[in-house]
Amino acid sequence: MAFNILVVDDSGTMRALVKRVVQMSGIAVGEMYEAENGREALDILEKNWIDIVLSDINMPEMNGIEMLRRLKANDVEANVPVIFITTEGGEKTVSEAMALGAAGYVKKPFVPETIKGVMLEALEKAYGAVEMAGDGDVSGGDDMDF
Amino acid sequence: MESRFREDVYRSLADIFGTMFFVAVEESGMVVSDYGEGAGVFVEGRVEVSGNGVTDIMLYFPLELARNIAANFMGVSLAELSEETVLDAGREATNMVVGGILSRIDREGRCRLGIPTARMLDGFSPAKELPAADTSLYTTDYGMLFLRCGSLDVCNP
Structure with missing residues (x-):
């Protein structure tokens, strides 16, 4: 199974970085979608089959927490795992996200292995065994120099 | 800047x-008055930080540093960068640094x-534009990085 992935962040450079990390993770990727805020993300989720969401929290128009709250209130999309990748690291924000049903939490700065690990855990919990498309070496190299 | 706070800022x-x-x-051991005209x-x-009040934290990246950050983020060469990409990387780097500071002082x-912003400053004169008491200087391979930050008392209970 290849997973359709939605990356939500108001920063285009951060979306590009997260997409590169996912593509190099070895996880089989189908379609990759992008949204600049929670409102755009909900629109994409309504119109497309999305298997997992990787989202920032602090965004204009609609933040990630509000997006998750609305997602969980929707019968069709409530089970789509949402992982937050964010600078918001206070205990209050993390607790609120996890209480609302976030599938995982990655704090910036991150190393690629962290995102891969949290994604695998969330995908396995939601869909069972995860098919890998490659060796998934995200530890570094010329194409991923952080 | 109080020494414990300065240490938290530096570690972030x-x-x-x-x-x-x-x-x-x-x-850096240097002070902002060492950087005059141009x-x-x-x-x-x-980026704005709000709690029991509101304050702004600013980072001033030499263009070469901002361009290298953007190139790393995007996985492209320096020649492929647009000005908007460089500004976006500056916004995101500022967001991460300030988020890191808050994680340390405001658990x-x-x-x-707030939502970070970024703009290009041509002919920037730190000594004229930045208050010495609130400005810290950091050396990088791509030039001097300036951080302007008050006490962040707004995060106190």
Whole structure:
């Protein structure tokens, strides 16, 4: 199974970085979608089959927490795992996200292995065994120099 | 800047620049008055911190540093970068640095980050434009990085 992935962040450079990390993770990727805020993300989720969401929290128009709250209130999309990748690291924000049903939490700065690990855990919990498309070496190299 | 707070700020900078950008950051012994007219082109990243009041934190990236951060983020060469991409990377780097500082001084999450902004500053003159008491200087391989930050009392209960 290849997973359709939605990356939500108001920063285009951060979306590009997260997409590169996912593509190099070895996880089989189908379609990759992008949204600049929670409102755009909900629109994409309504119109497309999305298997997992990787989202920032602090965004204009609609933040990630509000997006998750609305997602969980929707019968069709409530089970789509949402992982937050964010600078918001206070205990209050993390607790609120996890209480609302976030599938995982990655704090910036991150190393690629962290995102891969949290994604695998969330995908396995939601869909069972995860098919890998490659060796998934995200530890570094010329194409991923952080 | 009080020494414990200064240490938290430095650790956040070093952590983010080292982990995400592979750029070493060191505290500089220099002061802002050493940088007078025309220090060059800088990217100003700014983000609001709100708690029991509101304050702004600003980072001033030498253009070369901002361009290298952007190239690392996007996985492209320096020649492929647009100005908007460089500004976006400046916004995101500022967001991460300030988020890192808050994680250290505000574990309960009393303070909130605003939406970061960035702009290009040509002919930036730190000595004229930045108050010495609130400005810290950091050396990088791509020039001097300036951070302007007050006491962040707004995060106190």
